[in-house]
Amino acid sequence: MKSRFAADEAERRVRAVRDDPAGRVALAAEAYPAALVGYGRAELAFLRWELARGVLHPELGSPWWRAVNDRLLRDKMEGRILAAEGGTASTPGARGWQEFLAAPSPSSWYRAHNRSVVSGYLDHVELAVNECAAERFMINVTLARMLFTHALIERPGLLLGRFARLGPRAGDPRTRSVGLFLNLRNVFPEVYPLGDISVEQVITLEGRVARMIDYGLIVPKLDATYDFAAETLQEPRLPALIADGVLRYAGPTVPATAFRADAITRLVASATRRH
Template identity: 55%
Template sequence: MAEAGGAWRLEAAAGFYRGRGEIARYARAELRFLRWEIDRGVLDERSGSPWWRAVNDRLLRDRAEAALVREDGGEPPSAGARAWAAFLAGPSPERWYRAHNSSVVAGYLENEDLAAAELPAERLMINVTLSRVLYAHAMVAVPRLALGPLAALGPRLGDPRTGSVGMFLDLRNVFPQHYPLDGWSTGRVMDLEGRRARMLDHGVIKPRLRELYAFSARALGEPGLVDLLNGDIPSYARPDIDRSRWHERRLLHGLATLVTAPGR
């Protein structure tokens, strides 16, 4: 049953935001993504993914620690918890991304062994998910890097309180909606992406991956993040991406890059 293991995580995530006034508006993007995970079944305790559960639990733990510290005083025990405490003290889109991504990246780095046990197609999805989350942060924090000449649109498009960020974080219509991905190759998963998703992942994000990971490593205090790229190919848990396939659709890449050339 897909709900097993997902229902309590959804309630815990929603509970952090509930009753906190303006902060409650920041729940939108995260809860939408969490429902996608539940629908796929990756959070199921018996048939789901130990990796997806571990990363989600790191996020829940950091937030719970930040909330306790805010109530009782003291120093948050982890960088993620400290970032969430800073968000609670002065909420803003940039602080939300810094807190959320601090927890998510820590979860990635400390659970790479679990990711390596996933099928190659799942590892590809895990890498694309990371690049999109980092990109959404950049739209708010360094919009020139994320959108080049369209930088003025970044803070609005990336604001987690609005529906527009869904086009970057919603994977419901991009990847297979079940787990595990038995019989799926990384190439087949890449072929499933629609035109808009390919434009985003290969045309907009891919040309700036190295700058994007370098920015996030600095912003989150996680220097190991830059090691999750092999050139301009995501390499977390060795997803076995075919380099020639990753660089396909050159015209599509070029059109998107012309519109949103990387910049600072």
Template identity: 45%
Template sequence: MRLDRPDRTALRPAPAAEWAAAQVAGVRDSPAQRIALLDRTYRGPWGRAPRHLPYRRAALSFMRWQLGRGVLNPPAARPPGSPWWRAVNDRLLRDGCEAVARAGGMTGKPSSPAVRLWDGFVAAPTARNWYRAHNASIVSAYLAHRDLAAREPLPERFFLNVVLLRVLYAHALVAAPRLALGRLAPLGRLLGDPRLGMTGFYLSLGRVLPDRYPPRAEVRAYLAHEHRLGRLLDYGVIQPRLQSLYEWSARELTQPELCELVRDGNPVYAWAYADRHVWAPPAGPLPRALAWLTASRPVSARCPPAGCRPPSAR
């Protein structure tokens, strides 16, 4: 059964979650077919979804970057890919396929809250709905695969945190521009629109992460070579509001466990709090000026206490 033009009669009796899982299983060991499957999810169950298709731009940018690094390579490849990245990509593809199948008439309850958000995007394709669905899948995968993350090389674990804070920030540009940009809030929805090219800057990450997997240098070496604009974004704009960003995202996505991945404004996903010095902003007038210019208002409510408890191990 093809996702872009399935047989309508055959589509209806099948459980959507099972069908989606089968679609992902069929492309699991082919990075190129993974991208093709992602592309088809934005074309809808019958191959024509003009209101949804523009949103594939950001999703494909993020995934092409993954393919280029080799993190989606099958285990038998030389070099093999990353079990963590493959698992996270599986989740994103599966949730998207399930939502498309449900839109086409397949039966069954959504397999996760993230699928319900994808249903919302299918029904009303807006930038905010796209981010809610996309980031709910990403955050769910982050939380579900902490064991795999802990097995990644130390530099890669640092970059997993960079990826997460970037995708959360891109969402806030659209849905909470005052939090994201402070005085520059009117620019937020334009800068964060996933249909436009600027979002690719946040989600492709080619200017900050190493070109190939696994990374072979130390974290400090990568920081020294990070693209200047990306470094200013991470440390001058995002870092000062990181705690508030994670707390807002936890509420927006209804995933309070997300608060376990930040502590005192420092990312701690598979990363020791004792090593938080890597998140310290660089000295200089420009980062300070950006932090002042984009300073956000304090959030009005924090995560539920159960969601803000510190992880048991640091």
């Protein structure tokens, strides 16, 4: 009974803010008890970026971005209710949030957050396919960055090599440093829809720091990152979302040759290679 109530109540609360972008932000923040508000820093910053882009607008926004956010909010609210009342979660994501609230840590936060987001991605491929190529590229990069940042916490040596000791601090969702990976405000265009903007233009618009992160750190470790996420999140479909260095969720949007590394990104890739 408690389990069914939690799922139904979570759905009711998400439905109440579905056409209210600012209400989505408030509901997302409400899922964190006062002692844990720091864990919501990166998530809420990302949500405000979505709000600024307009992707959550009930009429002019993106059905895909709205659906994925629905899933995250629903899982969070169900997990919050279950953490207080007890019961069994209806989804792996909700169970992750229940476990995070029972034993909060950077690792349990990423397992909860990323499992919910990954479920949203995999459940709504048909909506993503309808987005333009540049939007799908941004969607893919967003996922790659989230999975990579999680791995910084649990497998830093896999991604940073000799600099592994820096991983847990850099990836901690409570710190400002995580914004280097998860804050996309200064990385991608803050408009929706993107219109005639091409994937190549989006790549060109990335700043030097963003390029260093994407092409010096993340792209060379895509296979390791997605394999790690598949194991940790218990989602075996994840590795199929990349192939030959190309992000392929909702179809390939850019050839591997587009990720040409400059001298700095090549240096970063070499310095963080696992030995």
